[in-house]
Amino acid sequence: MKTHQDLINEGVAGRTVLVRSDLNVPLKDGVITDDGRIRASVPTIKALSEAGAKVVVMAHLGRPKGGPSAEFSLAPAATRLGELLGTEVALFATPAERSEIADGGVAMLENVRFDARETSKNDDERAELARELSAMAPEGAFVSDGFGVVHRKQASVYDIALDLPAYAGGLVLAEVEVLRRLTTTPDRPYAVVLGGSKVSDKLAVIEALLPKVDALLVGGGMCFTFLAAQGLGVGSSLLEADRIDTCRALLETGKIVLPTDVVVADAFAADARTDTVPADEIPAGWMGLDIGPASVAAFADVLGTAKTVFWNGPMGVFEMAPFAEGTRGIAEAIIAGSGYSVVGGGDSAAAVRALGLAEDGFSHISTGGGASLEYLEGKHLPGIAVLEGP
Numbered sequence: 001m002k003t004h005q006d007l008i009n010e011g012v013a014g015r016t017v018l019v020r021s022d023l024n025v026p027l028k029d030g031v032i033t034d035d036g037r038i039r040a041s042v043p044t045i046k047a048l049s050e051a052g053a054k055v056v057v058m059a060h061l062g063r064p065k066g067g068p069s070a071e072f073s074l075a076p077a078a079t080r081l082g083e084l085l086g087t088e089v090a091l092f093a094t095p096a097e098r099s100e101i102a103d104g105g106v107a108m109l110e111n112v113r114f115d116a117r118e119t120s121k122n123d124d125e126r127a128e129l130a131r132e133l134s135a136m137a138p139e140g141a142f143v144s145d146g147f148g149v150v151h152r153k154q155a156s157v158y159d160i161a162l163d164l165p166a167y168a169g170g171l172v173l174a175e176v177e178v179l180r181r182l183t184t185t186p187d188r189p190y191a192v193v194l195g196g197s198k199v200s201d202k203l204a205v206i207e208a209l210l211p212k213v214d215a216l217l218v219g220g221g222m223c224f225t226f227l228a229a230q231g232l233g234v235g236s237s238l239l240e241a242d243r244i245d246t247c248r249a250l251l252e253t254g255k256i257v258l259p260t261d262v263v264v265a266d267a268f269a270a271d272a273r274t275d276t277v278p279a280d281e282i283p284a285g286w287m288g289l290d291i292g293p294a295s296v297a298a299f300a301d302v303l304g305t306a307k308t309v310f311w312n313g314p315m316g317v318f319e320m321a322p323f324a325e326g327t328r329g330i331a332e333a334i335i336a337g338s339g340y341s342v343v344g345g346g347d348s349a350a351a352v353r354a355l356g357l358a359e360d361g362f363s364h365i366s367t368g369g370g371a372s373l374e375y376l377e378g379k380h381l382p383g384i385a386v387l388e389g390p
């Protein structure tokens with residue numbers, strides 16, 4: 001896999017370089033609430049710009065339906081990127097409307113998903129859009145740096161790499177390096193913490209990781225299907241009844257550690273009545289919305305001695321203060337540990353920032369939730385494979 005540094009060494013001054021970044025940030029009333037992905041995109045863009053390239057950033061925001069809309073405009077992301085780079089980042093609507101870029105300048109194409117061909121299942125439609133995109137960079141190159149989208153076979157991620165000389169950006173490279181370490185040569189003991197809402201989303205990664213890990217700690221909404229698999233009542237907690245048998249089989253490995261106490265609530269609300277109960281005494285009609293303090297302590301014991309930790313998925317409904325302590329406690333235990341620690345993107349990365357935890361307390365915080373899980377599941381990632389060449 002060639003890297004953007006190889007491209008810089010080949011000489012990029014005056015050449016147009018198309019960079020696919022992941023700028024898919026959460027917005028509230030047009031204001032970015034977490035700019036982590038934009039900050040993570042800066043180093044590659046900056047390196048190319050400082051080497052004199054004319055940089056065109058391509059990215060998507062959300063899932064716009066079929067055409068341009070103000071709601072899904074990348075304008076806030078272009079402004080924020082410009083602030084971080086200390087230069088103006090002009091936004092243009094379509095490849096044909098691209099304005100002149102000075103050597104070292106940076107411009108951004110509007111949400112690439114405003115063109116429905118970007119995500120088309122039809123290879124010809126995607127290839128056609130990819131040709132229009134690559135036409136912006138005759139004699140140029142493509143740098144793939146949007147790790148959060150490399151598991152997608154999309155025009156600006158996959159097809160374009162068939163049209164232009166293609167390179168991995170620094171972010172994609174770093175992410176792949178981290179994931180490779182987690183799957184091939186983890187220092188032991190290796191502990192994985194999984195949470196989040198749906199156990200069905202995580203079964204594939206659990207099955208792939210179980211043979212490699214020493215302990216798999218489970219919290220979040222998904223722990224209740226495991227508790228149910230042990231024959232416990234879970235009240236009105238999240239439960240995927242059709243996965244109980246699978247969870248029971250996974251428990252037989254003896255590596256899965258479940259919470260022993262749970263914060264329950266009488267409603268899914270920040271002002272609900274709450275209580276902390278043993279995991280085998282969840283009252284009917286109450287729902288478990290966080291792991292309890294005894295569970296945090298037990299999980300922290302395992303994390304304290306682990307040499308490698310991978311964490312994906314919040315331990316509770318961290319968006320509401322009464323149910324955020326489990327996630328906070330686990331994050332603090334990982335930060336306090338001295339092992340190599342990776343946060344797997346998605347809502348766990350959002351939780352780290354929302355709870356004001358020290359980001360540099362972790363060895364790596366991934367920018368791609370879905371992409372990192374699919375890598376760990378051993379799936380083929382089209383956006384990486386295409387960079388490795390035929």
Ligand code: ADP
Pocket residue numbers: 195196197198201219220221222238288289290312313314315316317318319345346347348349369
């Ligand atoms: P990730 O993006 O990290 O993979 P998910 O998307 O699977 O995680 O799940 C994140 C969501 O899970 C959060 O919005 C959180 O509120 C929710 N969640 C965590 N624990 C529970 C629970 N006990 N009951 C309901 N929802 C939960």
Ligand code: MG
Pocket residue numbers: 346347369
């Ligand atoms: Mg999520």
